[in-house]
Amino acid sequence: MRALSENEIRESFVNCSKGEARRLNLPRGLSELPWEELDFLGWRDPGAPDRGYLVAEREGALVGVTLRVPSVRRSLAKSNICSLCVTVHAGSGVALLTARRAGVAGREGNTVGNYVCADLACSLYVRGRKKSALVSRPEESLGLDEQIARTVANLDAFLAQVLA
Numbered sequence: 001m002r003a004l005s006e007n008e009i010r011e012s013f014v015n016c017s018k019g020e021a022r023r024l025n026l027p028r029g030l031s032e033l034p035w036e037e038l039d040f041l042g043w044r045d046p047g048a049p050d051r052g053y054l055v056a057e058r059e060g061a062l063v064g065v066t067l068r069v070p071s072v073r074r075s076l077a078k079s080n081i082c083s084l085c086v087t088v089h090a091g092s093g094v095a096l097l098t099a100r101r102a103g104v105a106g107r108e109g110n111t112v113g114n115y116v117c118a119d120l121a122c123s124l125y126v127r128g129r130k131k132s133a134l135v136s137r138p139e140e141s142l143g144l145d146e147q148i149a150r151t152v153a154n155l156d157a158f159l160a161q162v163l164a
């Protein structure tokens, strides 16, 4: 994606108040991020561990989404596969992130949840730019371009749910 300015990022949010968008913590070192290798900008709030954000281009417009990590302990089986980039993680490498829906639905408390790489660095995992001993990617018959296209398509479906 192209490099975004602080203003563009703050103005892109669709599921929080303008005040919240003005105050939220942006990723450090914006200008030094490897933008050309990012399919979307995703980050966890350095000052609030239960918050995360992602900003992506969709149909020619920027869509920013605020995410929460629910504090409720779940009894349901927890996924260790990112639903966006299909990277398999161990331990807490995948987090359930929920987004308040945009508009009226969100104001009524409607949310959409998704299991995603906890650090939101899907683009870098897909490209093999980020890994750890505990991270593995399944053997893929898809080429890199197709894996990137799949990540973007999965993200697009998630954003469609938030915006619906």
Ligand SMILES: [Zn+2]
Pocket (backbone or CB within 6 Å): 082, 083, 084, 085, 086, 087, 116, 117, 121, 122, 123, 125
């Ligand atoms: Zn991922």
